[in-house]
Amino acid sequence: MDKKTVQDNQVAAAQMSSVGGRALQEAARKALEGSPAELKAFLKDGWKAPLEQDDRVRVAQIINTGGNGVQKAGRAALNGTAEDVRAFLEKGRYAQRDQDERVQVAQILSVGGTEIQTAGRIALEGSPDDVREFLEVGQYVARARDQEQTTIAQLAELAREAGRQAAAQTEAAKDASARAVTASKLAKAAAKKAAAEASAARDDAQEAAGAAGRAASAASQAAAAAQQAIDAARAANNSARIAANAAAQAASAAAGAAQAASRARSSAADAATDAGNASAARKAAEDARTAAKGARLAADAADQASIAASAAGDAAQAASSAGANAGEAADAAEEASGYADQADGFSVEAREAAAAARRQANEATRAANAAEYLARKAATAAGEARDAARSAAEHAEAAAKAADESAEHAGEAAKAADKSTAHAKAAKEAANFASGAVAKAKATYDLARQVETAELLTRTNEGIEEAKDLKAVNDKSQAERTRATQKTKELDAEAQRLASEAATPGADAKSVTDKGRKLALLAMKVRGPWSRAAAEAALGGSDADLTHYIRTAWKEAAQQDDRTLVERLAEESSLEPVRDAAEEALKGDTAQITAFLNSGQYEAGAKDFRVHIAQIMSTGERGVQEAGRAALDSGSMDKIREFITTGQYAARTQDEKVRAAQLFDSGGPELKAEARIALEGPPQLLHVFIQSGQYKAQRKDLLANTHKARVQQLIAEAARTAATAQMNAAEAGKVAAIARKAAAEAKEYARQAQASANDAKNSAAQAAQSAKEAEASAARAAESARTARAAEADAHQAAEDAAMSAADASVSAELAHVSASSAWASANEARASATAAGKDANAATKAANETFAIAVKKLKEETEAKRKAALEAKRRAQNTPGGIARARYRCQILGCEAYENPARWCQHREVLCDIFSKGPAIEAAAKGLWNAEKNLLLIGQIQGCAKHFEPGPCVQLVQDLAFNQKLRALSTAYDELRRLNWGSGCQQCFLAGTKVLKGNGSTQNIEDVKKGDEVLATDPVRGKTAPRKVTRLIVTEDDKHFNELTIATRNGPKKLTATYEHPFWSPSENRWLKASELKPGTSLLSNDKTAVRVEANRSYDQHARTYNLTVEDLHTYYVIAGTTPILVHNSDCKRMVLGIGEHSEKLAKELEGYTFNDPKYRKVIGQVNGIPYAEWMAEVEGVLRNNGKIAISLRGFKGKTPEEQFLNAYKAGGQPGWAATQWEMHQVGKHAYLGNLDWKHVDFYDGNGTKVRFDEPDWQELRKGTKE
Structure with a gap:
C-alpha cells in the first residue's frame, strides 16, 4: 500500500471516530496505532461492530431515564437486530416518549381539579408539543386557578422527575465529554503528524500541500470535537439547572414537613393541657407522618440530583481538556499551512480550519469551566436540600409520635405544664427548621437562574459563530454573482473583439477556431438559452462550425435570446401593459426588440411600477420608505428598476438591523440572544428573525418567566408554610405559658403568633401574585406562539410564490434552450449532409443557414401559438373560482445543479435546484414531474414523495396550468434534441484517472484497463457477485455534460465524476439511476453490500476524453470514490x-x-x-x-x-x-x-x-x- 493511501486512510479513520461513541473511537484509535492492513480492515467493515455497540449503549441510556413506553420499546430494540436498534434511536423512542407523556397527563387529570382537567383535555386533543407544554407549564397555571397549594407529595414527585431529567442530562454530558476528549486527542495527533510531514516536505510543494490538506482535515475534526465539548458543557448546565430546581422543590418539601412537625407539636401541647384536643393531636400526627413520607421521597430525589450534578461537573471538567486538545490541533494545522505555498488552496483551507478550530476550542474551554463550577454548586445545593428534607422527615416522625403520646395522655394534670412546654419548644425548633428550608430554596432558586444565564451564553456564542459562517458563505456567493454579472457585461465586448480578429483577412484558421471555442465556452457559462445552444452546437461540431459561430452565429443567437426574453414577458409578466407592449415589440425587428428590453418594458410598466413601489413603502419601515420615495421622486426608470430589484432589499436590511437593535435593547434574555445572532449573520437570517424568529424568542422568554413565577410561587407557598409553622409554635408557647400560669410569656407568644399569621398572609399573597404572573406569562406566550405561526405562514406563502416565479422562469428559459438546440442541431445536420454530398464549405454553410432560418421561423410560429394558448388557459383559470390546479411538490422532484434563487426561500439558503440547468437533464426531470402531476394534480400535497426523495432541503413548486403545459412541450422537444445532438452514441463514461475495482481486489485507472482484464461485477437484483472479463474499452473525446458527485463514504466525503447519463445502482430506489438523477440522500451500492449516500451533485460541461467498459455476463463494474467502490452499469453503447x-x-x-x-x-x-x-x-x-x-x-x-x-x-x-x-x-x-x-x-x-x-x-x- 503506497504512502499516500495510508495517509488518506489515517485521515479517514480519524474522521470516522467522531461519528459514533466510545466503542467506535476506541476501535479507530487501535486501527490508527496498528498496521496499514489493520487500518484498511477497520475502514472496510471493522467500524460496523463498534458502531452497533455504541448504538446499543445509547439505547440502554435512554431506557434508564425513559418512561414505561420508552423502556418497553427500548428493550424490544435491544432484543432485535442492529436495524431495530437504529430504528428505535432515529424514530421509535420519540413516538414512545410522546405516548408516555400522554399517559402522564391522564394521570394528572385523574386527581386534578376542574381547571387542570379542562387544560389537560385540551392538551390531549392537540399535538405532542401541546402535551409537553401542559406538563412543563400548563398544569401549574391550571392548579393556581383551582387555588390548590402544591402538596408535599407533589413536591416530592416534581423533585423525583427533576432528578430523573438531571440524570439523563448527566449521561448526555458524560457521553459527549468522553467522545470529545477522544476525538480531540485523535485530531491533535493527526494535526501534529501532518505538521511534521509538511515540515519534512517543505521543499516538495506537492507533498507539503498534501500534508497541509490533511492538517486542515484534522483541524476540522478538532473543531467538531470542540463542538462536542460544548455540547457536553450544555448538557452539564442542563443537569445543574434541573438539579437546582430539584433542590428547591426538596427544600420546599422540607419546609412543609417541618411545618407538619410544628403543627403536630402544637397539637401535642394543646392535648397535654386539654383532653378535648386529643382528636386534633391524632390528626396532626397522621399528617406529620404523611409529610415525613413525602419529605423522604423528596430527599431521595434530591440525592439523585446531587449525584447527577456532581457527575455532570466531572464531565464538564473532562470536556475542558478537549478544548485544549483542539487548540493544539489548530496550532499544528496553522504550522502545516506555513510550509505549503501560501496561495495554495490546501494552505488557505488549513489556515481557515485552524482559525475555526481555535474559536471553537476557546469557547469549549470557557463553557466547560463555567459548567463545572455551576454543576458543583448545584450538587452542593441538592445535597443540602437532601439533608434538610431527611432531617425534616425525622422531626415530623418524632412530632407524630409525640402527638400520639400526648393524645393518649391528654389532660393528665400532673405534668401537663411541663409536657406542654416541651412540645412548644420542639414546635419552635421545627418552625425554625422550616424557615431555614425556605431560605435554602430561595438560594437554590438564584443558583438555577445563574445556570440558565450560563447556558444561554453558550447557546448564544454557538449561534453567533454559525451566523458568521453563514455570512461568509453569503458574502462569497454574492461576490461570485457580482463577478458573473460583470462577466456577462464583458462578454459582448470580448465577443466583438474575437469576432473582429477572426474576420481579419488572412486570419490563421487554427487561431480562429481557438477563439471560437473560447467564446463558446464563455457563452455557455453566462449567456441565455439560444447563446448556450449555439455554443453547444459549435463546440460539438467541426472547425467549420466554430468558424461560422464566431463570425456570425453568436450574434444571431444573442438576438434570439433577446427575443426569447420578450416572449417570456409577453406571456408571463404580471403587468398587462408590459405584456401588451411586448406583443407589439415581437412584431418588430431586432432593433425594436433590443429597445424594448433596454427601456420599453420599463416605460410600459411605469405606472404599475410606481404603484408597486407605493405598496412596498406601505409595509416597509423608515429606510424602505425613504428609498422608495427617492426612487419615485427621481423620475428615473433606472432608479425605479434598481429599487424594485435590489434597493428595497438593501433598505429593508438596514431597517431590520435597526429593529433588531431595538429588540435587543428592550427584549428578554432569549430575544436579546437571538437578536445578537441575527445581527451577526447574513441578510436572510436577519429577515427570518424579524419575520418570525423574534416571536419565537419572545415566547421562550415568556415561558421562562412563567417557570420563574411558578418557582417563586412554590417558594412563597413554602414561606407561608414556614410562617404558619412559626404561628403554630407561638400558639403552643402561649398554651404552655398559660399552663405554667406565666401571663407575660403568654402575651408575648400571642404577639408572635399574630406576627407569624401576618407573615403567612403576606406569603400567601405573594404566592397568589406569582400564580397570576405565571398565568399572564403563559397567556402571552400562547399569543406569541400564534403570532409566530402566522408570521411563518406568511413567509411560507411568500416563499412559495417566489419559488413558482423562479420555477416558471427556469422552465421557460430551458424550453427556449431546447428549441434553440434543436434549431442549431438541424443546421449542423444540414451542413454535415451538404459536406458529405461533396459541396464546398460555402455551400454547406448556406445550407446550414437556410435550415436554421426555417427552423427559427417554425419555432417562432410554434412559440406564438403556445404562448397565446397558455395565456388563454391562464385567463380561464384565473376567472374560474377554484380553477387554478395547484399541486405542491414537497421534495426535490427535479434534481440538478444548485441554483441561487434570489428569494432564498428554502431554509434561507440557496435553493438546491436550478430546475433545468442542463439540457440533457430535462427529459428525466420533466417526465418525473409530469407523471407526478398527472397522477396527483388537484389533491394537495404529494404524500408519496418522501418515499423516493429526501425532504430535507426541500423544493416546493406550485404548478399552474400553463406551467404544466410547458413541461409537456419541454419533454417532447427534448426527445427531438437528443435524437439530433447525440443519436445513439456513447455518452456514459468516466474521466481518466477514475479507478476501477479489479477481479483480484486491486484497483487500476480506467484508461489502463485492457480487453480481457477481469473486473469485479455484480447483478444487484439477484445478488450475484463475481470477476468478469472486459470485452471492450470505449474511448470518446468531445464536449460532454458531467456530474460531480460528493459521496459520504466511511472515509469522509469523496468526489466521483461521471457523464450525466451513466447508470448507478441505488438500493433505496431499487433501480439504476442516471448520474444526473442522483439527489442528496440517494443511496449507492458498495462491494461489501453496504450503502453509501450522495451528499451533493454538481453538473458542469467540459470537453474531455472519457472512458467506459463493456463487461461480459453481469454488465456491471465498480468505480472508486476515495477508497470506496461504487457499483455502476457498463457501457450502454452495446445493445x-x-x-x-x-x-x-x-x-x-x-x-x-x-x-x-x-x-x-x-x-x-x-x-x-x-x-x-x-x-x-x-x-x-x-x-x-x-x-x-x-x-x-x-x-x-x-x-x-x-x-x-x-x-x-x-x-x-x-x-x-x-x-x-x-x-x-x-x-x-x-x-x-x-x-x-x-x-x-x-x-x-x-x-x-x-x-x-x-x-x-x-x-x-x-x-x-x-x-x-
Whole structure:
C-alpha cells in the first residue's frame, strides 16, 4: 500500500471516530496505532461492530431515564437486530416518549381539579408539543386557578422527575465529554503528524500541500470535537439547572414537613393541657407522618440530583481538556499551512480550519469551566436540600409520635405544664427548621437562574459563530454573482473583439477556431438559452462550425435570446401593459426588440411600477420608505428598476438591523440572544428573525418567566408554610405559658403568633401574585406562539410564490434552450449532409443557414401559438373560482445543479435546484414531474414523495396550468434534441484517472484497463457477485455534460465524476439511476453490500476524453470514490439483441451488440409458476428491468407489418407453450408496461435488416384479462 493511501486512510479513520461513541473511537484509535492492513480492515467493515455497540449503549441510556413506553420499546430494540436498534434511536423512542407523556397527563387529570382537567383535555386533543407544554407549564397555571397549594407529595414527585431529567442530562454530558476528549486527542495527533510531514516536505510543494490538506482535515475534526465539548458543557448546565430546581422543590418539601412537625407539636401541647384536643393531636400526627413520607421521597430525589450534578461537573471538567486538545490541533494545522505555498488552496483551507478550530476550542474551554463550577454548586445545593428534607422527615416522625403520646395522655394534670412546654419548644425548633428550608430554596432558586444565564451564553456564542459562517458563505456567493454579472457585461465586448480578429483577412484558421471555442465556452457559462445552444452546437461540431459561430452565429443567437426574453414577458409578466407592449415589440425587428428590453418594458410598466413601489413603502419601515420615495421622486426608470430589484432589499436590511437593535435593547434574555445572532449573520437570517424568529424568542422568554413565577410561587407557598409553622409554635408557647400560669410569656407568644399569621398572609399573597404572573406569562406566550405561526405562514406563502416565479422562469428559459438546440442541431445536420454530398464549405454553410432560418421561423410560429394558448388557459383559470390546479411538490422532484434563487426561500439558503440547468437533464426531470402531476394534480400535497426523495432541503413548486403545459412541450422537444445532438452514441463514461475495482481486489485507472482484464461485477437484483472479463474499452473525446458527485463514504466525503447519463445502482430506489438523477440522500451500492449516500451533485460541461467498459455476463463494474467502490452499469453503447437464433446473431454482429444465445446460459436456475427458469431468461429480464437498450430482429416473425409481427409474438409469449423468442417479446411488453423499460430504448429491424419504428402499444388494453 503506497504512502499516500495510508495517509488518506489515517485521515479517514480519524474522521470516522467522531461519528459514533466510545466503542467506535476506541476501535479507530487501535486501527490508527496498528498496521496499514489493520487500518484498511477497520475502514472496510471493522467500524460496523463498534458502531452497533455504541448504538446499543445509547439505547440502554435512554431506557434508564425513559418512561414505561420508552423502556418497553427500548428493550424490544435491544432484543432485535442492529436495524431495530437504529430504528428505535432515529424514530421509535420519540413516538414512545410522546405516548408516555400522554399517559402522564391522564394521570394528572385523574386527581386534578376542574381547571387542570379542562387544560389537560385540551392538551390531549392537540399535538405532542401541546402535551409537553401542559406538563412543563400548563398544569401549574391550571392548579393556581383551582387555588390548590402544591402538596408535599407533589413536591416530592416534581423533585423525583427533576432528578430523573438531571440524570439523563448527566449521561448526555458524560457521553459527549468522553467522545470529545477522544476525538480531540485523535485530531491533535493527526494535526501534529501532518505538521511534521509538511515540515519534512517543505521543499516538495506537492507533498507539503498534501500534508497541509490533511492538517486542515484534522483541524476540522478538532473543531467538531470542540463542538462536542460544548455540547457536553450544555448538557452539564442542563443537569445543574434541573438539579437546582430539584433542590428547591426538596427544600420546599422540607419546609412543609417541618411545618407538619410544628403543627403536630402544637397539637401535642394543646392535648397535654386539654383532653378535648386529643382528636386534633391524632390528626396532626397522621399528617406529620404523611409529610415525613413525602419529605423522604423528596430527599431521595434530591440525592439523585446531587449525584447527577456532581457527575455532570466531572464531565464538564473532562470536556475542558478537549478544548485544549483542539487548540493544539489548530496550532499544528496553522504550522502545516506555513510550509505549503501560501496561495495554495490546501494552505488557505488549513489556515481557515485552524482559525475555526481555535474559536471553537476557546469557547469549549470557557463553557466547560463555567459548567463545572455551576454543576458543583448545584450538587452542593441538592445535597443540602437532601439533608434538610431527611432531617425534616425525622422531626415530623418524632412530632407524630409525640402527638400520639400526648393524645393518649391528654389532660393528665400532673405534668401537663411541663409536657406542654416541651412540645412548644420542639414546635419552635421545627418552625425554625422550616424557615431555614425556605431560605435554602430561595438560594437554590438564584443558583438555577445563574445556570440558565450560563447556558444561554453558550447557546448564544454557538449561534453567533454559525451566523458568521453563514455570512461568509453569503458574502462569497454574492461576490461570485457580482463577478458573473460583470462577466456577462464583458462578454459582448470580448465577443466583438474575437469576432473582429477572426474576420481579419488572412486570419490563421487554427487561431480562429481557438477563439471560437473560447467564446463558446464563455457563452455557455453566462449567456441565455439560444447563446448556450449555439455554443453547444459549435463546440460539438467541426472547425467549420466554430468558424461560422464566431463570425456570425453568436450574434444571431444573442438576438434570439433577446427575443426569447420578450416572449417570456409577453406571456408571463404580471403587468398587462408590459405584456401588451411586448406583443407589439415581437412584431418588430431586432432593433425594436433590443429597445424594448433596454427601456420599453420599463416605460410600459411605469405606472404599475410606481404603484408597486407605493405598496412596498406601505409595509416597509423608515429606510424602505425613504428609498422608495427617492426612487419615485427621481423620475428615473433606472432608479425605479434598481429599487424594485435590489434597493428595497438593501433598505429593508438596514431597517431590520435597526429593529433588531431595538429588540435587543428592550427584549428578554432569549430575544436579546437571538437578536445578537441575527445581527451577526447574513441578510436572510436577519429577515427570518424579524419575520418570525423574534416571536419565537419572545415566547421562550415568556415561558421562562412563567417557570420563574411558578418557582417563586412554590417558594412563597413554602414561606407561608414556614410562617404558619412559626404561628403554630407561638400558639403552643402561649398554651404552655398559660399552663405554667406565666401571663407575660403568654402575651408575648400571642404577639408572635399574630406576627407569624401576618407573615403567612403576606406569603400567601405573594404566592397568589406569582400564580397570576405565571398565568399572564403563559397567556402571552400562547399569543406569541400564534403570532409566530402566522408570521411563518406568511413567509411560507411568500416563499412559495417566489419559488413558482423562479420555477416558471427556469422552465421557460430551458424550453427556449431546447428549441434553440434543436434549431442549431438541424443546421449542423444540414451542413454535415451538404459536406458529405461533396459541396464546398460555402455551400454547406448556406445550407446550414437556410435550415436554421426555417427552423427559427417554425419555432417562432410554434412559440406564438403556445404562448397565446397558455395565456388563454391562464385567463380561464384565473376567472374560474377554484380553477387554478395547484399541486405542491414537497421534495426535490427535479434534481440538478444548485441554483441561487434570489428569494432564498428554502431554509434561507440557496435553493438546491436550478430546475433545468442542463439540457440533457430535462427529459428525466420533466417526465418525473409530469407523471407526478398527472397522477396527483388537484389533491394537495404529494404524500408519496418522501418515499423516493429526501425532504430535507426541500423544493416546493406550485404548478399552474400553463406551467404544466410547458413541461409537456419541454419533454417532447427534448426527445427531438437528443435524437439530433447525440443519436445513439456513447455518452456514459468516466474521466481518466477514475479507478476501477479489479477481479483480484486491486484497483487500476480506467484508461489502463485492457480487453480481457477481469473486473469485479455484480447483478444487484439477484445478488450475484463475481470477476468478469472486459470485452471492450470505449474511448470518446468531445464536449460532454458531467456530474460531480460528493459521496459520504466511511472515509469522509469523496468526489466521483461521471457523464450525466451513466447508470448507478441505488438500493433505496431499487433501480439504476442516471448520474444526473442522483439527489442528496440517494443511496449507492458498495462491494461489501453496504450503502453509501450522495451528499451533493454538481453538473458542469467540459470537453474531455472519457472512458467506459463493456463487461461480459453481469454488465456491471465498480468505480472508486476515495477508497470506496461504487457499483455502476457498463457501457450502454452495446445493445442486447433479441430475435430468432441465427437472425439475432447476425444483427448483433452488425450492431456490435450481444445476445444470450450461448449454450452456457441454458442452465436452469429455478422455477416460476412451475415453469423452468433458465439463466438466459434472468439475463434478458435484468437488461429489460434496468432500462437497457435493445434491438429486435423481426426476421422470421409472423405478420404483415412490423407492428403486427411484434404483437403476435408478444401475445403468444403470454400463453402456454411459448417459444423462447415469443417469451422475450412478452417480457419486452411487460417491462415497458411496468415502466422499467423506456420504449425509446427499443429498436426494431425488419426482415431486410432495415430499422423501423412504430408507436408504443396500449399495454393496458392488451393486458386486459391477463393474470399478470
